Amino acid sequence: xxxxxxxxxxxxxxxxxxxxxxxxxxxxxxxxxxxxxxxxxxxxxxxxxxxxxxxxxxxxxxxxxxxxxxxxxxxxxxxxxxxxxxxxxxxxxxxxxxxxxxxxxxxxxxxxxxxxxxxxxxxxxxxxxxxxxxxxxxxxxxxxxxxxxxxxxxxxxxxxxxxxxxxxxxxxxxxxxxxxxxxxxxxxxxxxxxxxxxxxxxxxxxxxxxxxxxxxxxxxxxxxxxxxxxxxxxxxxxxxxxxxxxxxxxxxxxxxxxxxxxxxxxxxxxxxxxxxxxxxxxxxxxxxxxxxxxxxxxxxxxxxxxxxxxxxxxxxxxxxxxxxxxxxxxxxxxxxxxx
Amino acid sequence: xxxxxxxxxxxxxxxxxxxxxxxxxxxxxxxxxxxxxxxxxxxxxxxxxxxxxxxxxxxxxxxxxxxxxxxxxxxxxxxxxxxxxxxxxxxxxxxxxxxxxxxxxxxxxxxxxxxxxxxxxxxxxxxxxxxxxxxxxxxxxxxxxxxxxxxxxxxxxxxxxxxxxxxxxxxxxxxxxxxxxxxxxxxxxxxxxxxxxxxxxxxxxxxxxxxxxxxxxxxxxxxxxxxxxxxxxxxxxxxxxxxxxxxxxxxxxxxxxxxxxxxxxxxxxxxxxxxxxxxxxxxxxxxxxxxxxxxxxxxxxxxxxxxxxxxxxxxxxxxxxxxxxxxxxxxxxxxxxxx
Numbered sequence: 191x192x193x194x195x196x197x198x199x200x201x202x203x204x205x206x207x208x209x210x211x212x213x214x215x216x217x218x219x220x221x222x223x224x225x226x227x228x229x230x231x232x233x234x235x236x237x238x239x240x241x242x243x244x245x246x247x248x249x250x251x252x253x254x255x256x257x258x259x260x261x262x263x264x265x266x267x268x269x270x271x272x273x274x275x276x277x278x279x280x281x282x283x284x285x286x287x288x289x290x291x292x293x294x295x296x297x298x299x300x301x302x303x304x305x306x307x308x309x310x311x312x313x314x315x316x317x318x319x320x321x322x323x324x325x326x327x328x329x330x331x332x333x334x335x336x337x338x339x340x341x342x343x344x345x346x347x348x349x350x351x352x353x354x355x356x357x358x359x360x361x362x363x364x365x366x367x368x369x370x371x372x373x374x375x376x377x378x379x380x381x382x383x384x385x386x387x388x389x390x391x392x393x394x395x396x397x398x399x400x401x402x403x404x405x406x407x408x409x410x411x412x413x414x415x416x417x418x419x420x421x422x423x424x425x426x427x428x429x430x431x432x433x434x435x436x437x438x439x440x441x442x443x444x445x446x447x448x449x450x451x452x453x454x455x456x457x458x459x460x461x462x463x464x465x466x467x468x469x470x471x472x473x474x475x476x477x478x479x480x481x482x483x484x485x486x487x488x489x490x491x492x493x494x495x496x497x498x499x500x501x502x503x504x505x506x507x508x509x510x511x512x513x514x515x516x517x518x519x520x521x522x523x524x525x526x527x528x529x
Numbered sequence: 530x531x532x533x534x535x536x537x538x539x540x541x542x543x544x545x546x547x548x549x550x551x552x553x554x555x556x557x558x559x560x561x562x563x564x565x566x567x568x569x570x571x572x573x574x575x576x577x578x579x580x581x582x583x584x585x586x587x588x589x590x591x592x593x594x595x596x597x598x599x600x601x602x603x604x605x606x607x608x609x610x611x612x613x614x615x616x617x618x619x620x621x622x623x624x625x626x627x628x629x630x631x632x633x634x635x636x637x638x639x640x641x642x643x644x645x646x647x648x649x650x651x652x653x654x655x656x657x658x659x660x661x662x663x664x665x666x667x668x669x670x671x672x673x674x675x676x677x678x679x680x681x682x683x684x685x686x687x688x689x690x691x692x693x694x695x696x697x698x699x700x701x702x703x704x705x706x707x708x709x710x711x712x713x714x715x716x717x718x719x720x721x722x723x724x725x726x727x728x729x730x731x732x733x734x735x736x737x738x739x740x741x742x743x744x745x746x747x748x749x750x751x752x753x754x755x756x757x758x759x760x761x762x763x764x765x766x767x768x769x770x771x772x773x774x775x776x777x778x779x780x781x782x783x784x785x786x787x788x789x790x791x792x793x794x795x796x797x798x799x800x801x802x803x804x805x806x807x808x809x810x811x812x813x814x815x816x817x818x819x820x821x822x823x824x825x826x827x828x829x830x831x832x833x834x835x836x837x838x839x840x841x842x843x844x845x846x847x848x849x850x851x852x853x854x855x856x857x858x859x860x861x862x863x864x865x866x867x868x
Contacts, residue, residue: 223682228689279648283641302622305644306688309618312651313681320675328667335674336659342652343562349645350567 195526202519209249209263210242216267220318221311231299231307232314236274238290244269244381246520251399252385253513254506261325262385265334268318269381272338275311276345276377278304283349284436285465288428312342319384326388334384341380348372355439359447359459363491366441367408374414375407382517398506402521405499410524412492415440416485419476431472437463441491442484449482496525534865541858548588548602549581555606559657560650570638570646571653575613577629583608583720585859590738591724592852593845600664601724604673607657608720611677614650615684615716617643622688623775624804627767651681658723665727673723680719687711694778698786698798702830705780706747713753714746721856737845741860744838749863751831754779755824758815770811776802780830781823788821835864 196203214236221233245266252262280286281294282304288294296304319338323331351369355361382399391399417426418433419442433440443462447455461467461475479485499521508514535542553575560572584605591601619625620633621643627633635643658677662670690708694700721738730738756765757772758781772779782801786794800806800814818824838860847853 223686225686225689225693227693228686279644283644303689303692305618305622306685306692308648309651310682310685310689312648313678313685316655316674316678317682320671320678323668323671323675328671329662332659332662332667332670332674335655335671336662339652339655339659343649343656346645346649346652347562347564347567350564350642350649353642353645354564354566 195523199519199523202516202523205516206242206246206520209246209259209266212259212263213242213245213267213270216263216318217271220267220321221271221314227299228303228307228310231295231303232278232310234292234295234298234307235277235289236270238292240270240274240290242266242270243520243524244273244378247378247381247403247517248385250385250513250517250520251382252389253510254508254517255386255389255391255395256509257385257389261322261388264322264325265319265384265388266381268315268338269377269384271311271318272315272342273377275308275315276349278308278311280349282308284432286428286432290428322388327390330388330390333387337380337383337387341377344372344376348374348376352438356437356463358439361439361444361447363441363444366439366444370408370411370441371404374411375404378407378410379403395506398502401502402499402506402517405495405497405502406521406524409492409496409499409521412441412488412495413525413527415442416488416492419479420485431476434462434472434475435465435467441488442479445484445487446479446482449484450478454478492525496521534862538858538862541855541862544855545581545585545859548585548598548605551598551602552581552584552606552609555602555657556610559606559660560610560653566638567642567646567649570634570642571617571649573631573634573637573646574616574628575609577631579609579613579629581605581609582859582863583612583717586717586720586742586856587724589724589852589856589859590721591728592849593847593856594725594728594730594734595848596724596728600661600727603661603664604658604723604727605720607654607677608716608723610650610657611654611681612716614647614654615688617647617650619688621647623771625767625771629767661727666729669727669729672726676719676722676726680716683711683715687713687715691777695776695802697778700778700783700786702780702783705778705783709747709750709780710743713750714743717746717749718742734845737841740841741838741845741856744834744836744841745860745863748831748835748838748860751780751827751834752864752866754781755827755831758818759824770815773801773811773814774804774806780827781818784823784826785818785821788823789817793817831864835860 217236221229223229248266248269249259249262253259277289278295281289282296282301286294287297295307319334348369352373355365355369379400382403383396386396386399418430421430423429446458450458458475458478461471500518503518506514556575560568562568587605587608588598588601592598617634620628621635621640625633626636634646658673687708691712694704694708718739721742722735725735725738757769760769762768785797789797797814797817800810839857842857845853
């Protein structure tokens with residue numbers, strides 16, 4: 191990341207590091223057991239890195255309504271574990287061999303073990319949340335459980351929508367937004383809401399946080415789409431142009447398909463989803479997308495969702511103003527991190 | 530099933546049918562949504578049949594301590610949904626093409642969709658349990674959630690233990706019992722305990738139910754191993770000798786490997802796990818197993834676990850004696866069904 195960003199987000203990044211350390215410790219306590227090889231497979235990607243932005247969001251949203259940081263971390267660990275479960279299964283499905291700079295779980299342990307390791311993490315996320323029962327009123331814990339179930343269901347639906355979109359040449363931006371909200375936004379939303387629910391925040395505050403999370407979640411994914419086209423393998427920790435190879439209908443691809451000439455459109459479609467596409471073909475497809483102005487369009491869309499998110503957050507009535515400020519910084523960080 | 534069994538278990542089977550109908554209705558309400566194809570994949574095996582013995586156990590254990598049948602069904606549906614999630618992923622891993630007389634989910638929708646459909650059911654099980662929050666005290670619902678998480682974790686561990694056992698030639702009966710308890714028994718135990726927990730049963734009663742469930746669960750799996758060797762494809766709804774083809778260390782195989790001559794042992798080992806074994810090879814392996822007396826040994830082991838289970842059940846202090854009687858019948862049914 192550029193030096194000026196590190197400076198701008200100094201306070202956020204220090205706090206993020208603090209929360210990440212606490213979260214990692216919590217996860218290490220939860221994700222252990224027998225047989226050892228299964229647990230090693232399950233925790234592999236977690237140990238390989240990750241920004242822990244979801245637990246950070248849980249802790250901050252919790253703090254906004256008076257939840258002690260310690261409980262926010264316990265709940266945030268549950269969300270992070272759930273997130274990593276989705277990564278293991280996604281990597282199998284997308285045939286991704288590299289994530290966070292390391293070989294993926296199915297590459298190291300085989301698909302069968304990777305399926306079960308993902309299932310184990312899924313269950314461990316619920317176990318982690320259940321541990322809150324010793325520290326928070328049971329009716330809040332039940333609500334938090336329900337939010338985690340909802341997020342898991344929604345993520346699966348989002349994944350299935352994406353499968354369907356990969357197969358179709360015609361996809362609208364609205365369909366993309368729905369898919370992205372389900373696949374990525376819902377879990378980010380749950381991260382925030384679980385923190386606020388455990389703190390006992392009133393319903394109208396939960397709704398404002400939902401709107402914030404929805405906006406940031408969508409902006410985040412759009413940003414991810416952009417980075418997948420414009421960043422480097424070194425920065426991403428995985429190959430660039432993966433999205434093109436997998437035929438993903440990113441917002442950039444959807445925009446480009448609508449704005450290219452019929453001939454160029456055919457050219458792009460022929461590379462989209464071509465598993466054995468060469469580096470040259472991928473670069474040509476990427477350039478076709480870029481020349482339509484898709485990147486600028488996507489950046490602008492991300493900005494719109496981002497601004498709506500910030501406006502919702504500014505409307506909240508927190509007891510801890512510093513936590514809200516950090517959550518706002520987190521939003522900015524998400525949108526600026528790739529620049 | 531033989532006519533005399535139908536008569537002996539007449540009352541149980543009538544009640545099982547009643548609970549199955551209520552359970553199916555509940556599941557149909559929970560497992561629906563968009564995209565439709567994902568939900569069709571998720572509910573496919575559930576619609577194809579299944580005895581719904583787990584929800585029946587939930588309802589009966591709940592009734593034993595005063596839980597209304599209606600709430601037992603809601604909780605039982607959660608357990609049944611979770612069970613079917615494990616079947617979808619198991620079928621992918623075991624490359625099974627047929628279950629309950631129909632093609633498996635990955636055969637019809639492909640592995641990628643089957644992984645997600647399983648994940649969806651997993652999440653839906655927790656959603657289903659969360660619906661109890663409207664009807665039961667939240668501290669009981671939290672305990673039920675924790676039991677369902679525990680069962681999911683334990684099933685994954687059991688599956689991983691089995692992977693490991695498939696690879697090894699030397700496996701002990703103790704290892705088998707641990708694996709079977711985790712892979713099959715734990716979810717049956719959770720089925721009972723969730724019913725009793727929601728009813729507010731005291732801890733000492735939960736422990737007796739655990740012992741009952743553990744015994745029945747293990748006896749059930751031993752029985753399943755026996756049926757896999759001695760039944761017909763028509764009765765099983767799946768090919769016989771699958772276990773041999775997959776190299777599973779069933780209790781029969783473990784016993785046979787210990788009691789065959791070195792030459793015959795080598796012969797059996799050469800067919801175990803041979804994916805392209807011919808019908809003749811499979812039959813020869815099955816005969817080697819049978820001639821050691823493994824079937825009789827396994828039946829006897831099942832009986833021991835079964836009797837311990839019954840003794841624990843008879844020790845309980847239920848408020849609904851009829852429910853306990855039916856649960857005892859359920860135990861007998863499990864052990865006698867294949868005869």
